[in-house]
Amino acid sequence: MTDATDVTEAPGTTGASGLGKRLAALDACAVSDALDTLGLPGAVTGIGPLWPSTATVTGPVRTIRVAPKPRDGRPAQHIGTPVIESARPGEVVVIDNRGRTDVSCWGGILTVAALRKGIAGVIIDGACRDVAESHELGLPVHGRAVVPVSARGRIVQEAMDVPVTIGGAAVDAGDYAVADRSGVAFVPAARLAEVVELAERIAEREARMVEAVRAGRPVTEVMHDSKFPTAKGES
Numbered sequence: 001m002t003d004a005t006d007v008t009e010a011p012g013t014t015g016a017s018g019l020g021k022r023l024a025a026l027d028a029c030a031v032s033d034a035l036d037t038l039g040l041p042g043a044v045t046g047i048g049p050l051w052p053s054t055a056t057v058t059g060p061v062r063t064i065r066v067a068p069k070p071r072d073g074r075p076a077q078h079i080g081t082p083v084i085e086s087a088r089p090g091e092v093v094v095i096d097n098r099g100r101t102d103v104s105c106w107g108g109i110l111t112v113a114a115l116r117k118g119i120a121g122v123i124i125d126g127a128c129r130d131v132a133e134s135h136e137l138g139l140p141v142h143g144r145a146v147v148p149v150s151a152r153g154r155i156v157q158e159a160m161d162v163p164v165t166i167g168g169a170a171v172d173a174g175d176y177a178v179a180d181r182s183g184v185a186f187v188p189a190a191r192l193a194e195v196v197e198l199a200e201r202i203a204e205r206e207a208r209m210v211e212a213v214r215a216g217r218p219v220t221e222v223m224h225d226s227k228f229p230t231a232k233g234e235s
């Protein structure tokens with residue numbers, strides 16, 4: 001019988017799109033554990049699904065940095081619209097509004113436009129509105145809050161595809177996001193292969209631990225820290 005703590009190499013593809021597919025089979029917890037083990041930041045707190053989507057959103061990130069609308073009276077492009085227009089299918093829109101929850105960064109019209117482009121999901125360090133439309137149309141939106149207050153006249157897209165900070169994590173365009181019911185984690189593009197390989201091994205180990213518990217092994221034994229040789233706090 002294989003011990004629940006054995007870790008084996010997972011066979012799989014390693015090209016960029018192959019890694020993207022492998023990432024899509026994982027979840028935020030396995031990716032967070034892999035980031036932890038590698039000493040990488042990336043898992044964020046306080047950002048969750050704003051409607052009860054069961055999807056796991058994964059994909060390369062397009063970033064938006066938000067700023068208050070200048071008081072020059074000039075009309076501006078609506079926040080998010082330039083990213084949507086240039087998006088490729090499968091991308092994840094990430095909006096840095098520095099945790100502000102008194103104004104929305106995303107709404108129903110943006111959701112309709114994003115779905116037409118095949119955008120996989122939206123992650124906001126801030127708030128969104130029209131959440132019922134995103135729910136009905138099936139676009140997962142992660143954020144800190146819902147609020148009815150429009151972005152129009154209040155905030156603008158200061159820059160896109162630039163480094164941003166989401167829940168304290170540094171995120172750049174082209175990094176990868178994983179967002180599900182447990183929350184959000186980001187993987188630096190340059191570390192994707194390493195993180196995916198480790199997260200797969202962690203997920204396999206957990207599956208074997210579940211089997212061991214189901215088979216009647218005491219959970220005190222199965223989940224003991226000694227079974228996680230790379231767990232934080234281990235010497």
Ligand SMILES: O=C([O-])CC(=O)C(=O)O
Nearest residue numbers: 107108109110150151152
């Ligand atoms: O005005 C906004 O903040 C955006 C909005 O409602 C939409 O996209 O439908």
Ligand SMILES: [Mg+2]
Nearest residue numbers: 107108109130
């Ligand atoms: Mg609206």
